[in-house]
Amino acid sequence: xxxxxxxxxxxxxxxxxxxxxxxxxxxxxxxxxxxxxxxxxxxxxxxxxxxxxxxxxxxxxxxxxxxxxxxxxxxxxxxxxxxxxxxxxxxxxxxxxxxxxxxxxxxxxxxxxxxxxxxxxxxxxxxxxxxxxxxxxxxxxxxxxxxxxxxxxxxxxxxxxxxxxxxxxxxxxxxxxxxxxxxxxxxxxxxxxxxxxxxxxxxxxxxxxxxxxxxxxxxx
Numbered sequence: 001x002x003x004x005x006x007x008x009x010x011x012x013x014x015x016x017x018x019x020x021x022x023x024x025x026x027x028x029x030x031x032x033x034x035x036x037x038x039x040x041x042x043x044x045x046x047x048x049x050x051x052x053x054x055x056x057x058x059x060x061x062x063x064x065x066x067x068x069x070x071x072x073x074x075x076x077x078x079x080x081x082x083x084x085x086x087x088x089x090x091x092x093x094x095x096x097x098x099x100x101x102x103x104x105x106x107x108x109x110x111x112x113x114x115x116x117x118x119x120x121x122x123x124x125x126x127x128x129x130x131x132x133x134x135x136x137x138x139x140x141x142x143x144x145x146x147x148x149x150x151x152x153x154x155x156x157x158x159x160x161x162x163x164x165x166x167x168x169x170x171x172x173x174x175x176x177x178x179x180x181x182x183x184x185x186x187x188x189x190x191x192x193x194x195x196x197x198x199x200x201x202x203x204x205x206x207x208x209x210x211x212x213x214x215x216x217x218x219x220x
Contacts, residue, residue, distance in 0.1 A: 047136035051170045052217060054139025058192020060213040070164065070218045071101040074128065077214055079104050081160055087125035089162075090116065090154055094147025095130065099164065112150060118157055126160030126212075132187075133180050134165045137173040139192070141165060141215070144185040152188055161210040163190075165217050 014034060048064070056062045065073040078089060088110040091100070100109070110116065110124060130148035134141045141163055143149045155161055171177035181187065194209030205211040 047172050048167050048170050048217060048219075051134055051136040051139060051165075052215075054136065055134075055141070055192065055215055056139075058139055058213075059195075060139075060192045060215050062215045062217065064217045064219060067218050067220060070216065071099055073216050074099055074162065074164070075103050075107075077162055077216070078107050078126075078128070081126055081162075081212075081214075082107055085125045085160065087123060090121065090124050090127045090150075090158065092127075092129055092148060092150025092154055094149075095128065096148065099128070112154060115151065115153075118153060121153060121157035122159075124158045126162060126210075127154050127158045128162045128164075129155060130164050130166075131169060133177045134170045135172075135174060135177045136170055140177075141190040142177060142181065143188045143190070144181060145188070146185065152186065155188065155190070156209050159210050160212040160214070161190075162214045162216070165215060167217060167219050170217075 017034075052062045052064060063073065082089075088108040090110045090112055092112060103109075127150070129143065129150055131141050132144040132146065132149065143152075143155060145151060149155075155163075171180060190209075190213065193205055193211050193213045194207060195203055195205045196207050197203050
């Protein structure tokens with residue numbers, strides 16, 4: 001259990017080295033010299049496929065589309081949603097203009113400027129946003145509410161959320177994802193449509209967010 005190659009001995013050796021260096025006034029140098037050959041990610045291949053699988057496990061609708069076909073896919077999804085739930089779709093500032101090329105004439109868009117009240121957001125057909133990063137291991141989408149993502153209410157009040165995830169935005173796991181984010185920004189983590197269960201495990205969707213989450217993964 002305590003052989004020379006054990007993890008316990010390695011940890012104790014580091015503590016002793018740090019304590020000796022601290023006594024000699026050279027703790028910072030000793031700490032910087034410690035080996036850090038940590039495993040950086042649990043997945044190094046197929047992370048886009050894994051993200052699509054895990055997001056679908058949460059009952060999100062997930063589609064992988066070629067980059068040049070993204071605008072056509074958005075138009076198709078919005079047309080289908082509009083037929084089922086007529087009304088405008090709110091578009092946050094900074095959404096790439098090319099994403100909305102070729103929208104059918106019957107689809108109307110609303111801007112959140114000035115900020116729309118919650119009651120009006122609730123009457124909308126849905127919202128279209130990008131994201132900051134997505135996590136393959138958990139099927140989670142993270143918004144940092146930068147350009148093309150809007151304020152938090154835009155993605156919590158409307159009943160339908162269409163989010164575009166660029167394939168390059170898919171991180172392997174939590175450490176990889178958080179390493180790409182600015183900790184000074186607000187973050188919203190989305191793992192499937194909003195859902196909760198009571199003590200009898202009766203699932204209710206849409207209590208604290210959209211009941212319908214549609215994810216388009218844009219391939220490079």
